[in-house]
Amino acid sequence: MRHSLPFAPQFYVTAPQPCPYLEGRMERKLFTALQGENAQTLNDSLSKQGFRRSQNVLYRPSCSDCAACLSARIAVDRFKPSKSQRRTNRRNAHLTRKATSPWATEEQYDLFLTYLESRHADGGMADMDVFEFAAMIEETPIRTRVVEYVDDLGALTAVCLTDVLDDGVSMVYSFYDPELPQQGLGTYMILDHIEIAREAGLPYVYLGYWVPGSAKMGYKEAFSGLELYRQGRWQPKDPGEDYSAEVHPLSVDPIAEQVANIALPDLRKG
Incomplete structure (x- = not known):
């Protein structure tokens, strides 16, 4: 199914498939191609509206009877590390950060396979070969x-x-040595990205989706300053609010209405 807006990218919807986060539910995504000279502008704009990038595609969950996947980000100026997170930073003080161009290496791929075999052996990436891994890293x-x-x-x-x-x-996407569980490497990378954003003067760290009721996504709740994209705007996560209502079928707007409500930058030339 295709949907479009004037002077805008084409939007499509995937066929339903089993949800990886909530048992018994079906997943569907709204997506568009990310290409051309306006790719960075489009990515900046749609990321602020709950979209995520996968290679040359921007997508957002658009399930027919569930809106549980809520895009999450950390407001850097409101983040305060917990005692546990400070300990995680200290445990990983021996690590050195290296930021490089998006180029895949055999060492990365070996670590990626080790991580998947330990943590996500039955996931959608479990059969990814070295060429698909290189595409994930390099096609941007x-x-x-x-x-x-x-x-x-x-x-x-x-x-x-x-x-x-x-x-x-x-x-x-992040992955790490699963044989070092005591180091809390997943948490550490988020903490370090908060520092990266702070060093660059950028206000947010985007984490992907938080799903109430999914143990896989529960770790994101541990970060203060967490904001959720909900009902068309970013809102601080309220620890006292029941987000289970997002799973109700009436919480979902029709696809055409979702597309119509996407705010796009002016991508016309001239």
Whole structure:
């Protein structure tokens, strides 16, 4: 199914498939191509409206009977590390950050496979070969970095594919050594990206989606300054609010209405 707006990219909807986060539910995505000279502008604009990038595509969940996937970001100026997060920073003080161009390496791929085999052996990426991995890293029409973390012996310990937006950094995909659970490397990379954003004077760190009721996404709740894109605007996450209503079928607007409500930059030439 195709939907469009004047002077705008074409939007499409995927066929339903089993949801990876909530058992018994079906997932559907609204997506558009990310290409051409306006790719960075489009990515900046749609990221502020809950979209995420995957290679040359921007997508947002658009399920027919569920709106549980809420785009999440951390407001850097409102973030205060917890005692546990401060301990995580101290445990990883021996790691060195290296930000490079989006270029895939065999060392990255080996770490990626080890991570998947340990954490997501039954996931959609489990069968990704080295060429598909290289495409995930390298096929980007926008400003993207690979942020590597190496230990004091030079061993690659963690990696994050990171987009640079006009108002923040977006953690597209991250993976790490699963044999070091005591180091809290997933948490550490988020903490370090908060520092990266602060160093660059950018106000937000985009984390992807938070899904109430999904244990896979629960770790995102541990960060103060968390904001959720909900009902067309960013709102601070309220610890006292029940977000389970987002799973109700009446919480979903029709596709045509969703597309009509997308605010797009003027991509016309001249």
